[in-house]
Amino acid sequence: MYSKCGRIDKAVEVFRVTSNKYVSTWNSMISGLSVHGLGNDALEIFSEMVYEGFEPNSN
Structure with missing residues (x-):
């Protein structure tokens, strides 16, 4: 969502703190x-x- 809104910095921040990453997350x-x-x-x-x-x- 953040990436689509142009907030790639926020997207990276959320990605980094996400503990359970799936292939779709990556x-x-x-x-x-x-x-x-x-x-x-x-x-x-x-x-x-x-x-x-x-x-x-x-995917």
Whole structure:
């Protein structure tokens, strides 16, 4: 929601404090960062996702 409203800073803040992340949570954050021109940050989040043991999917 924050990302769609242009508040990517707030979206990242909420993402960081979320304790139970699911693949959809990771996908939303990666998508939000990339839409706002933060491709490098999106790749970092993607790397974190893989490191945490989540497998990328097509969603």
